[in-house]
Amino acid sequence: MSEQNAPDVTLSAGKGFLPGLALDAVVFGFHEGQLKILLLTYESGTCALPGGFIRDREDLNQAARRMLFERTGLDEIYLEQFYTFGDLARFDPNPLRGIMVSKGFTPPDDHWLLQRFVTVGYYALVDFTKTVPKTDGLADSCSWFDFTDMPALMLDHRVIVGKALETLRTNLDHKLIGSNLLEETFTMADLQRLYETILGKSLNRSSFQRSMLGSGMLERIDKKYGGGAHKAPYVYRFLTKE
Amino acid sequence: MSEQNAPDVTLSAGKGFLPGLALDAVVFGFHEGQLKILLLTYESGTCALPGGFIRDREDLNQAARRMLFERTGLDEIYLEQFYTFGDLARFDPNPLRGIMVSKGFTPPDDHWLLQRFVTVGYYALVDFTKTVPKTDGLADSCSWFDFTDMPALMLDHRVIVGKALETLRTNLDHKLIGSNLLEETFTMADLQRLYETILGKSLNRSSFQRSMLGSGMLERIDKKYGGGAHKAPYVYRFLTKE
């Protein structure tokens, strides 16, 4: 749980929000051959997933979209709920208390944000180039990190990230994951690098090309010149935007 | 959400439980070629999924196991969380109020069970022959229904069942679903019937047999005599109990 939206939320005694329930999002991006993740950093030094709370009269999934819009400036994000984390062990008020104290606010022990929270995990796929990360009230910054070079995260957020990646991997073939992480047009090499990065293993080039072309998801558009001292690759676009 | 465990829970004002959060389980069984589902029936005529609440000092998944043990008498159940339902539209106190009234208890409008609940969905696979269904405080009975002949369900429970089946289908190959729904030993025809029932389509017999044997999951044990006027089939057992 990343109890953001402070100070308004911090001071509100939780009024207007569902009690004990939060949501956290693993926001994936892809840029220059690197898988990226959006994280909040705090003055106290810790890092966390962007998260939020659910309003009294708001769908759970809608709350996730609202929170993501606040963090990324993006509407119509590819978003999927993947798991709800409710272990008792994730109940530890200290990290958040430290953050609040470093912001000059010393909460009482029974502050609503310091109670036990169950959190619903979402993962989102966004176009890195179109995202405008924006911090929330408590955090110091909201920014991209290389997935392979992630800092330590608050509470069980690392576990949440792990499960998100796992889900992303198993969904890679069936859902239009590429079309949400890449820009409008891309080369076959771009697409393969994305797949290899997500799966964490290298793929055979000709097999990959054949299967992608055979799937009928791609439209070949142009040729891309200026890519280096070699044959110019075709540029593709996804046919099926869902 | 099936707010069971009454009357104790009903009258407790929700003390000792996480507020606004419930869990519901889609319990699958398989018997005589039929997929089964465990449902609660109420005096008021409605039916619902077995469900429960999470204690203050209890893991979410542990609460699901506890609730399932109470309903089925089974420990060590194959259990998987698949989705959390939090639409505002599922907030409708009337069905539950009706149930309580039919039990002779007229709750105030602000009764804790009549507030909005988010529910975490689980599906469970159990050995039909070993299950001893047991009702809870509010329900009239807890019993098996043919999956193909399910009554109308309370609130959005039908949607929950649908998503559970969907998850079950996609997991059918990768997880040891057969070993949890069948008895210790079975014939290849039994196993194929299970797969066909879950997938909702017929499979080619020889291909199915070849792929199952090729997977290395099965151990051939005996021959089963007395099955009819035909060649006796082999009896198999799953090698990998996880």
Place this chain on the structure above:
DNA sequence: GGTTTATTGTTGCACTATGCGACAATAATA
């Protein structure tokens, strides 16, 4: 301008997985 270099698009071959049909084996029944 000719040559080199790196990358791309494509094809052939081997291997595996699977749908489908066929056939012999066989346990109970008539």
Place this chain on the structure above:
DNA sequence: TATTATTGTCGCATAGTGCAACAATAAACC
């Protein structure tokens, strides 16, 4: 003893994929 229904297995056609090879070619180099 013959019949019947079901089972275990095999052969063939087809689709998908890993791997290697090869020609095409845009930029860089001399």
